[in-house]
Structures are given as structure tokens and as C-alpha cells.
Amino acid sequence: MDLPAHSMGLLIGRSGSGKTTLLQERMARVGLVFQFPERHFLGQDVLSELTFTWPRDIGFMWEQERQRQRITRVMHAVGLSDINLSLPPWALSGGQQRRLALALQLVRQPDVLLLDEPLAGVGQWPAGLDWRARREVVELLGRLKQECSLLV
Template sequence: MLDGGSKMASFVSTFDRPRLWGMLEPPISSAPISNSRLNLSRNQALSINCDHSCLEVRDVSYKPPGTQLSLLNSVSFSLPEKSFGLIFGRSGSGKTTLLQLLAGLSQPTSGSIYIQKYGTDGNPCQSPEPLTPERVGIVFQFPERYFVADNVLDEVTFGWPRQRGDLQLKEHLSLRLQRAIKWVGLSGISLDKDPHSLSGGYKRRLALAIQLVQIPDLLILDEPLAGLDWKARADVVQLLKHLKKELTVLVVSHDLRELASLVDRSWRMEMGGFLKEESILA
């Protein structure tokens, strides 16, 4: 049996299920490119100077099909890239519903969700881009309930289409896999290990690694500390502290005290699906 390192090394030559998260280069047009078109492209590229981007949610409402009850009402907020946002509030207020809309699992009845890039002057420098499901990673409460594979490697790579790719693509996938496992602190775990045999904290790490392989624009976590003992909770908080340096993170949680030191922006969801900005004390 291969150990974790050997199995990872053999991944490039044996794995044939790459998931195409926009990693393939776009098709190259065979049409000739004129000098005027080339100069125009260069001038456009030089004129765009974007400093940062934000997740923007504007006037989002949601009414389940066939019902008259709105679960969310005119929700609006923004979250800059590489920052940590926290949504809290009573159970049943609509927090998880909002996360499902952000992840593309449901569609808003009205309103918009997009990524907006801004220049150094604070003004938009490009047209807003839709937040597509491919750009979002989501980890639900008790994610281990959704594990389906017999070992860690197969769990992380489960769902990648069976498609034979070239060596360069496989190497790219392997590097992303290694980076995700390193980010969440799973490097010391055998990739042959049964995911269900891991401790609660390591199950959360594995669930995060599954989402981080694609390096999402937005990482969403629903109650990431739920059901963990104090040591695992502290470990997950430290992990989130590291991840916010690399990604935009949005968390729904009741555990305000333990997460307060990480929070850049916070909102309370009130009953009826109304969201308002509210600071929490670290």
C-alpha cells in the first residue's frame, strides 16, 4: 500500500478524472488578427487598473415556488475579497437559505448577486460579473454526512468527470490537490484512510479541502464549529484565520465569541429574512 506522499506522487500518472473548472485554455481562433485589433486590445488592457473586487448582493428576495411566504426580503450587503464575513441570527431566520442562493443551489426571486471589481479611486472599473456556482465553495453543517468514498483521495476527487486529459492538465490538478491538502493541514494523513474514521476536526478539514481544490472566489461555511470538541474548534478557528488571507470567506454561525477575532464585517439576520449590518465585539 502506498503512503500518502507516494500516492500523491502517483496521482499525475494514474488519475483520469479531471474536473474542468475553467482550467483549459479557451479555443484559439483561426481568424487573422489585424494590427488595429491588437493595438485596441493592448490599449484596453492598459486602461483597466482594478485594485480589488467585492461580492455584491443587491435587493435579493426569495419566495419558494408555489408559496406566498418570502424567506428573504431585500437582502443587500458587500464583502471585499480576502476578508471574513459573519452572518448570525436566530434559527429559521433565513441564513442558510441565503447561503444556498450564493452557492447557486437556488435562484433569487428578485435581486442580483455578482462580483464587482473596483479601481484605486473606489469606482467600478469593469462591468459586474455574475457569481456562478463554479466560483463558490460551500461546506454545510456536519459535512461528513455527505462523504461517499472509501478513502481520502477518492473523497477529495469524487465527482471529477472521467475524461482522459494530457499530462500538463493532470500535473495542474495534482498541484491544486496538494495545495488544498496543505492549506487545511491534512498533509500528515494517509490518503488511503477512510474519511469516516477521521476525528471531527479532521473531517471538517477534509470537507474544506474538497472545496479548495478549485480555489473558489467565495468560500461559504454553515456552522463550521458545530458538534466539535474544544480542541477541534480551536483548530478550525486557526485554519479559518489562515484561509482568510487567501480567500473571501463567509460564515453562518452562532459561535460569535470564538470567531469574533476573525470578522471583518458582520450582519444579523432577523426573522422574516431581513439582514442588517451589526458589529460584534472581539
């Protein structure tokens, strides 16, 4: 499967046809946001989620500052710049958890970002038919394709 740089693709198929399996096999230099990302949080707080894969023995202050700036930029991009990073991820709303899951991958700066049903649970009945929330996700994906390739 080929996907040109800075483009967006759509992977569709019946339930059980292997879409998720295909996405799971493409992990090198790839960020993956699962269909239900809130089930995959491991950190005690938002900050530990964002830095989960980073080395813990970083001794250079400039590197720590670069990481802080990257987190700030990514959290702003996904609309979470105003949340407290010491909150546990499960204390966030469902929409915030989904945006956090996206932020977790964006701080890794992947070449390709795979999203497994990114609108699942966003503004759906009975939680409320929030078309604005869905539009915001689609607009965010449009902006992100300027930085990396997307496969939805």
C-alpha cells in the same frame, strides 16, 4: 449582500431564520461547507472525494500533475497532509472529516467560501473542551481569507 474581496463576514440569526437557505442559494463560484459536512461524503475514499467534480477523461499528464499539486497543497493547508488518500472518509476522526470537507471546497479554488457553523462539533462538550482545536480552525480561516472571501 456585499462582501469585499479577501474579507471575512459573519452571518448570524435565530434558528430557522434562513441563514442556511441563504448560503445554499449562493453556490456559483462558491464553496460551501455545511454544518455537518460528514453527512455529505459521497466517495469511496478521500482521493475520490477530493476529485469528485473533476473530469475523469483527463488525457494531459501536466493537468494531472497540477491537480496532484493542488491536492497536496490543500491537504497541507488544512493539516491533513499525513493521511492516506485511500482511506474511506468515514474512517477519519470527526475533526479530520471536517477539515476534509473544507479541503473539498478549497481544491475547487472558490472565489467565496461559505461556512455554516464551522466550529460546530469542534472541541465541544461532552467530546472535550478542546480550545486548541477551535483556535486552529479560526487561525486557518484567517489564512484562507488571503486567498478567497469567507462568509461564516
